[in-house]
Amino acid sequence: MTTRVPAIVLGGTGYVAGELLRLIAAHPYLDLAAVASDSQPDEPVAQFFRHLQPVLPHLRFAGHDEVLEYVAANPVTAVFSAAPHGVSAGLVDKLLSAAEQAGTKPRVVDISADFRYSSAQAYEAVYKHAHGAPARIADFTCAVPEHLNALHTTHVAHPGCFATAVLLASVPLLSLGLAEPRLFVSGITGSTGSGRQPTTGTHHPQRHSDLYAYNALTHRHTPEITALARAAADVEAEFNFVPHSGPLARGIHVTVQAAAPEPVTSHELTAALREYYDQSVFVRVGGEPPRVKDVVASNFAQLAGVAHGRSVAVMCAIDNLTKGAAGGAVQWMNRMLGYEETAGLMLPAPGWT
Numbered sequence: 001m002t003t004r005v006p007a008i009v010l011g012g013t014g015y016v017a018g019e020l021l022r023l024i025a026a027h028p029y030l031d032l033a034a035v036a037s038d039s040q041p042d043e044p045v046a047q048f049f050r051h052l053q054p055v056l057p058h059l060r061f062a063g064h065d066e067v068l069e070y071v072a073a074n075p076v077t078a079v080f081s082a083a084p085h086g087v088s089a090g091l092v093d094k095l096l097s098a099a100e101q102a103g104t105k106p107r108v109v110d111i112s113a114d115f116r117y118s119s120a121q122a123y124e125a126v127y128k129h130a131h132g133a134p135a136r137i138a139d140f141t142c143a144v145p146e147h148l149n150a151l152h153t154t155h156v157a158h159p160g161c162f163a164t165a166v167l168l169a170s171v172p173l174l175s176l177g178l179a180e181p182r183l184f185v186s187g188i189t190g191s192t193g194s195g196r197q198p199t200t201g202t203h204h205p206q207r208h209s210d211l212y213a214y215n216a217l218t219h220r221h222t223p224e225i226t227a228l229a230r231a232a233a234d235v236e237a238e239f240n241f242v243p244h245s246g247p248l249a250r251g252i253h254v255t256v257q258a259a260a261p262e263p264v265t266s267h268e269l270t271a272a273l274r275e276y277y278d279q280s281v282f283v284r285v286g287g288e289p290p291r292v293k294d295v296v297a298s299n300f301a302q303l304a305g306v307a308h309g310r311s312v313a314v315m316c317a318i319d320n321l322t323k324g325a326a327g328g329a330v331q332w333m334n335r336m337l338g339y340e341e342t343a344g345l346m347l348p349a350p351g352w353t
C-alpha cells in the first residue's frame with residue numbers, strides 16, 4: 001500500500017499556491033495538511049480561491065508557527081514553497097531548523113528562485129540582495145525533472161516557468177549536437193506569470209489585447225537557463241532571450257532558434273526530439289506547432305521542431321502555473337517520495353479556456 005504524506009504549502013494566497021492546492025486536493029497520496037499565509041492567517045482559503053470551494057470548503061490559512069509545529073510533529077511532510085524569492089529561503093530555513101530539532105524529515109520543493117543557484121554569490125549577483133539561507137544551498141538541486149535521472153540532494157529547486165519551457169526545447173538540441181551553442185529565444189508569457197499583485201506593466205488594461213517585449217537580452221532568468229543547460233547537456237551555450245508579455249492569463253510559448261552544424265530536415269529533427277523524450281510522459285512532440293491551449297491547466301509540454309537547411313527552430317508550449325511551477329513541483333515531489341512521477345498529474349488540458 002502506498003504511504004500517504006501530509007503536504008504543506010507556503011506563500012498561501014499566491015497564484016502558484018492556488019494551483020498547488022488544486023493539484024494536491026486531487027492527488028492520490030498527498031493530503032493537504034496546511035497552507036501558510038503571512039497576510040491572511042485564519043481566513044477561509046475559499047475566500048481567496050473561489051474555484052477551490054468545492055474541494056476545500058472548510059480549509060483556513062494557517063500561520064507560520066502552526067506550520068512549524070506541523071512539520072515538527074510529522075515524520076515526513078511534503079513542503080512546497082510558493083513564496084517570493086528573497087522570502088522563501090528564510091521560511092524554508094526556519095521550517096528545516098524546526099524539523100531538525102524535532103528529528104523529522106520534510107522534503108522541500110522550492111518554486112522561488114532562492115535555491116536555483118549553486119552559490120550565494122551567484123544568486124546575489126543576479127537578485128541584488130543577500131541570500132536568506134546560504135548554508136542550505138547545497139541541500140538543493142535545481143533541474144527540469146525530464147533532464148535529471150538521479151537526484152542526489154534531499155530538496156529540489158524548481159527551475160521556474162520560462163526556464164522550463166526554454167530548456168525543454170533547447171537541451172535536446174544541445175545534447176544531440178543538432179544546434180550550434182548560440183541560441184536565440186523568443187518567449188511569450190501570460191499575466192499569471194507576474195503573480196497576484198498588479199503593477200502598471202502587468203495590470204489587465206495594460207496587457208489585454210497587447211503584446212510587448214521586456215528585459216530583452218537582459219532577463220534575470222537567462223543565467224539560470226544557461227547554468228541548467230550546462231548541467232543537463234554538458235554544453236556551454238549562449239542564450240539570447242527576449243521575453244514578451246502576451247494577452248493571455250495562463251501559458252507560455254517559446255521559440256528557440258539556432259544554426260545547425262550541418263543541414264537537417266524537419267523529419268529528422270522531429271524524430272530526434274521524439275527519441276530524446278521517449279521516456280518522458282509529460283513531453284509530447286507533435287508534427288504541428290504547439291498551441292498554448294494544448295497544455296493550459298495541465299502538466300504537459302507540447303513541442304515541435306522544424307528545420308530548413310542549417311536552421312533549426314523548436315517551439316514549446318507549457319502552462320506557467322502547472323508544468324512551469326506547481327505541476328512540475330508535484331512531479332518532483334512524487335519522485336522524491338517514491339510515488340509514480342505522474343501521480344495526480346495526468347489530467348489533460350481542458351482545450352477550451
Ligand SMILES: NC(=O)c1ccc[n+]([C@@H]2O[C@H](COP(=O)([O-])OP(=O)(O)OC[C@H]3O[C@@H](n4cnc5c(N)ncnc54)[C@H](OP(=O)(O)O)[C@@H]3O)[C@@H](O)[C@H]2O)c1
Pocket residue numbers: 010011012013014015016017036037038039040081082083084085087111112113160161192193194195196197320321324325
Ligand atoms: N506565477 C508563475 O507563473 C510562476 C512560475 C514559476 C515560479 N514562480 C515563483 O513562484 C513563487 C510564487 O509566485 P506567484 O506568482 O504565486 O506569486 P504571488 O502571486 O505574488 O504570491 C506570492 C505569495 O507569497 C506570499 N508572501 C510571503 N511573504 C511575502 C512578501 N514579503 N511579499 C509578497 N508576498 C509574500 C504572499 O502570500 P501570503 O501573504 O498568503 O503568505 C503572496 O501571495 C515566486 O517565487 C515566483 O517567482 C511563479
